[in-house]
Amino acid sequence: MLGLLRSLWSFRAYVASSILSDFKTRFVRSRMGFAWVVINPLAQVCIYAFILSGLMASRIQGIENRFGYAIYLLAGLLAWNLFSEIVDRLMKVFINNANVIKKVRFPRIVLPVIVVGTALINNAALFVVMCVLFALFGYPLTPEILLVIPAALLVSAFAACVGLVLGVLNVFIRDIEQIVPILLQVVFWFTPIVYPPNIIPERFRGLLELSPVYHLVDVYHRLIVYAEPVPWASIAYVVVLVLILAPLALFLFRRASPEMVDVL
Amino acid sequence: MSALSVQGLSKSFRSYRQEWHRIAGWFGLPIKPAKEVHVLRDLSFSIEPGSAVGIVGENGAGKSTLLKIITGTLQPSSGSFHVEGRVAAILELGMGFNGDLTGRENVVNTASMMGIGSEELAGLMPAIADFADIGPYFDQPMRTYSSGMQMRVAFAVATARRPEILIVDEALSVGDAFFQHKSFSCIREFQQSGTTLLLVSHDRASIVTLCDRVLLLSDGRVLMDGPPQDVMDLYNALIAKKEGYDVKQVSMGGGRVQTTSGTGEASIASVLLLDEAGQALETVSVGQELVLSIEAAIHQDLPELVVGYMIKDRLGQPIFGTNTYHLQRVVTPKAGETIRYRFGFPANLGIGNYSIAVSLHRGDEHVAGNYEWRDLAYVFTVVNPSHSPFIGTSWLPPQLEVSRVG
CATH class of the missing domain: 2.70.50.60 (abc- transporter (atp binding component) like domain)
Incomplete structure (x- = not known):
């Protein structure tokens, strides 16, 4: 574990230059460049808001603002996008970097770190745009909104654990890559992001309570939309999950490392 | 003290009937792989610092696998090897370059992956650009490069710092004659400063000119270990043997x-x-x-x-x-x-x-x-007891005329 951290530290220059070049390569051939990072989720918000706002507006309780539904959506998607981006990209990280892994010797743990770093920067950009939109909506911004930053770190930690497990398995069982997007869709619609939690029937409540993604999104809602106190129980639940998953993910990664190059 | 010593090195690629058997194996369940392909079998040798060792063998003999293990990208199944000092490797084409980035940006990425800090790299960059010698292409996206140009950049980065061991896999044959010459003289310079060279090539000329020892691999074993010409002769004969010939030495x-x-x-x-x-x-x-x-x-x-x-x-x-x-x-x-x-x-x-x-x-x-x-x-x-001195392998005696014309 200590060795892992030490090799990460000695490759910090590589992590930094990789995050930078990740942005460059993604946008170098598109005219709008970096703007796409925020245009994508904003388009999502517009679509949901346009289609569902009439249906949902009355059900979002506790916000006075006439853009209440949009605010609710933005808060939920801020959490969801970070989670799904990390999971989706970690799942493919070893396969996409096969070329480098096979040719250059370097600690492979830097690859997931680069992915999480890139996703956090994307998410920060979305966060800034969200704050600008809130100002335009006339929604008061309080300093408490900065509590989203530690919340984002918790989302990343959980997503990184899930993503790393999937990423390692995907090298050997490529079906993972096909199944996970479907599962992500299921989780997305099962999580109160485009709809409020109170429309979920009572008998599914227990199931919902088990979903860590629900708890994470709920933390965002409470912090951003309702300005409620931090829901420590939700946070503790996810932290415990991370503490269980992280050793499992690192164990899998350690065990798979020697054989990974063989099959890439 | 040898620069590289290899003891009982073996590598096998395992395949399982079901991939989850492999995963269960990580957790300690005793599941046998369905098939094991042995690529290297109990290889042992050691190499003195400053020597240049060629590795030849037919396709599938295990040459590249061996180099990948010494480079550190592949893990051996059993056995061990010890490398004294820094290893730089040019495996196959390129160094995992990204086609959308420019040559310079790729150099930054690769160099940081090799553990070269940004300050040190800033000092090395002019020499790298100069050695690659691809002019304005250095700041163009790499997808516009020819394979020879990629090779030039790869070689320039890999040799930016003098490594203790330089590993080159079948790469030098890509460059044009001028660059080959340049990379050969760079390799020779390193050698004189004590760098050990490991070279895989099918090109007899580069093996014989660069190496002072050659390992012939066949089916994952060292079949012969000796001076370049003798090993190359056996290697050529082995190719002929494929057609049912008898080989003796x-x-x-x-x-x-x-x-x-x-x-x-x-x-x-x-x-x-x-x-x-x-x-x-x-x-x-x-x-x-x-x-x-x-x-x-x-x-x-x-x-x-x-x-x-x-x-x-x-x-x-x-x-x-x-x-x-x-x-x-x-x-x-x-x-x-x-x-x-x-x-x-x-x-x-x-x-x-x-x-x-x-x-x-x-x-x-x-x-x-x-x-x-x-x-x-x-x-x-x-x-040459009777003719005027000359150099080279051919005697082409000239008729010389010298006259003042202006």
Whole structure:
């Protein structure tokens, strides 16, 4: 574990230059460049808001603002996008970097770190745009909104654990890559992001309570939309999950490392 | 202290009936792999610092796997190896470059992956750009590069700092002649400063010019370990053996090994290099008239017999070769005959050691229908007692005219 951290530290220059070049390569051939990072989720918000706002507006309780539904959506998607981006990209990280892994010797743990770093920067950009939109909506911004930053770190930690497990398995069982997007869709619609939690029937409540993604999104809602106190129980639940998953993910990664190059 | 020592190194690729068996294995469940392909089998050798070692072998012999293990990208299944100092490797083409980034940006990425800090890199960058020598392309996206240009950048980064061990896998053959020359002299410079070179190549010329020792791998084992020419001769013979030829090696003394191969319907009875008086020669003067006398013993009726010879220099590079097919003297011999061939030619050669390889075969090439093929069939030395001094392997005496014209 200590060795892992030490090799990460000695490759910090590589992590930094990789995050930078990740942005460059993604946008170098598109005219709008970096703007796409925020245009994508904003388009999502517009679509949901346009289609569902009439249906949902009355059900979002506790916000006075006439853009209440949009605010609710933005808060939920801020959490969801970070989670799904990390999971989706970690799942493919070893396969996409096969070329480098096979040719250059370097600690492979830097690859997931680069992915999480890139996703956090994307998410920060979305966060800034969200704050600008809130100002335009006339929604008061309080300093408490900065509590989203530690919340984002918790989302990343959980997503990184899930993503790393999937990423390692995907090298050997490529079906993972096909199944996970479907599962992500299921989780997305099962999580109160485009709809409020109170429309979920009572008998599914227990199931919902088990979903860590629900708890994470709920933390965002409470912090951003309702300005409620931090829901420590939700946070503790996810932290415990991370503490269980992280050793499992690192164990899998350690065990798979020697054989990974063989099959890439 | 050796630069690289390898002990009992083995590598096998395991495949499982179900991939989850492999995963269950990580958790300690004793599940046997369905198939195990052994690529390296119990390899042991050690290499002195500053030496240049070539690794040859047919496709699938395990050359690249071995280099990948020493580089550190692949893990051995068992055994161990010890590397003294920093390893730089150019495996296959490129260094995992990203086509959308410019050459310079790729250099930054790769260098940081090699553990070169940004300050150090800033100092090295001009030298890297200069060595790659691809002009304005250095700041263009890499997808616009030719494979030779990618190679130039790869070589320039890998050699930005002098490594203790430089590993080059079949890469130098991509560049143009000028860059090859440049990279060879860079490698030689490193060698003089103590860098050990490991080179995989199918190109005899680069192996023989760069290496002082060659390992021949076959089926994951070291089949021969010795001086470049002898190993390359066996390697060439092994390729011929694929067609059912018999290969044997005889030690010649002085550390040289003679390789003979062939199907055996006819054999080389004698090879002699004679002067005009019919005296066998070991030392030849530049320009002297020579006769190469080759006797072939025929063991069964043959549809045709072609006799060929090749004069090679000290490094095994071909100087001159021809055969009786091209000279239009193909014969149809009967069993029990012995046929003598006398090739007369002047020794228009530069000073140095030469060897003659002889082959008996069918058709115009010795690869198809090889009755017998013998490397180092005759060895001689050329001296220059009577002509003006010159350098090179050919004697091309000029008619010199010098005049004042203005």
